[in-house]
Amino acid sequence: xTSNPYYSGKMEKIVRGDSQQIAETAAxxxxxxxxxxxxxxxxxxxxxxxxxxxxxxxxxxxxxxEIVVIGTQYEPINNVKxxxxxxxxxxxxxxxxxxxxxxxxxxxxYHYADTHGMWKFALSLLSRAKKEGRQGxxxxxxxxxxxSFEKIEELMxxxxxxxxxxxxxxxxxxxxxxxxxxxxxxxxxxxxFDHHLKSIVVE
Amino acid sequence: MPDKxxxxxxxxxxxNNLGNGFRGDNKDKSKDKDGPIAKLLIxxxxxxxxxxxxIGLQQNGFxxxxxxxxxxxxQSFKSNAESYCLLVSDVxxxxxxxxxxxxxxxxINPNVKVVLMTAFEIRDDEFSTVFPSTKVDGFVQKPVGIxxxxxxxxxxxxxxxxxEK
Numbered sequence: 001x002t003s004n005p006y007y008s009g010k011m012e013k014i015v016r017g018d019s020q021q022i023a024e025t026a027a028x029x030x031x032x033x034x035x036x037x038x039x040x041x042x043x044x045x046x047x048x049x050x051x052x053x054x055x056x057x058x059x060x061x062x063x064x065x066e067i068v069v070i071g072t073q074y075e076p077i078n079n080v081k082x083x084x085x086x087x088x089x090x091x092x093x094x095x096x097x098x099x100x101x102x103x104x105x106x107x108x109x110y111h112y113a114d115t116h117g118m119w120k121f122a123l124s125l126l127s128r129a130k131k132e133g134r135q136g137x138x139x140x141x142x143x144x145x146x147x148s149f150e151k152i153e154e155l156m157x158x159x160x161x162x163x164x165x166x167x168x169x170x171x172x173x174x175x176x177x178x179x180x181x182x183x184x185x186x187x188x189x190x191x192x193f194d195h196h197l198k199s200i201v202v203e
Numbered sequence: 204m205p206d207k208x209x210x211x212x213x214x215x216x217x218x219n220n221l222g223n224g225f226r227g228d229n230k231d232k233s234k235d236k237d238g239p240i241a242k243l244l245i246x247x248x249x250x251x252x253x254x255x256x257x258i259g260l261q262q263n264g265f266x267x268x269x270x271x272x273x274x275x276x277x278q279s280f281k282s283n284a285e286s287y288c289l290l291v292s293d294v295x296x297x298x299x300x301x302x303x304x305x306x307x308x309x310x311i312n313p314n315v316k317v318v319l320m321t322a323f324e325i326r327d328d329e330f331s332t333v334f335p336s337t338k339v340d341g342f343v344q345k346p347v348g349i350x351x352x353x354x355x356x357x358x359x360x361x362x363x364x365x366x367e368k
Binding site: 047073074076079105107108112144147148177178179180182183 | 298302
């Protein structure tokens, strides 16, 4: 991460820390950085950091009857499964079979149908979560494919189409590798920081 | 973790039997008396993979530069673009993807061939519709073995030599 703070506006909305500090908040329900019903921005500085955060949150949320979705861009699906296993996330296959854990190729989700394909899927999961008496849905989606396909305008439109706070028990964590995020203009970065309820920057 | 995988200084040897793909010993054949087959640029954000591929391809007679940072790989390429024959790159890398790197490399030296590697499903239309002007000469599915990659590289270089004739 460069010394560029990305943003000089409402700093209280931006939480900064190393990946371990951020991942540790997963187990502290009242201090969790990913609030239920929030649209959160996560800028991670390397894949290990992202891995640490999504695994620790999955480890905390899955036993609480939450549905967890991980949309991966830079790590193959099997690597994500292995990372979850190594982090002690219980019986991965059972969670997958029961439809409580989903590991998806984010690029397919965002680009092979329509940009809102992932979001529609999230809403269908939310509906199912309610029927099954689940706590809610937490969604980690890597936005890297928008940069691969050079579709920044679509990315901005997609982000801005989602509210800051949901009226339902769905939480989305829009995740950006810092090398991708730094490709956005300062104005675009600022727009994204402003639009999300909270932003987490891994340093 | 270093972004550039440094060359190993293996001893020279005289075995120049390159026709059978992977030769199974651990000597660097890139310094054979007839010189390396070709110079390759390998880029992947996984350090271990670059390391293994680099050593394997060197053993099979190629001169190899390996990078985990695509931006640094591009800088290296710019400094000596004519010396490279082929780029082997991962597709999905943050900051600069394999296809974006390929496009930049081909802008500098259109003769350079490109092989892209991915651990994800390979869709022919994935990039051709988005980047129609960037020609990719081959794809390989990860995990990829040294023999398979060597065969792929040799076949593409062979086609290239054929085209030159």
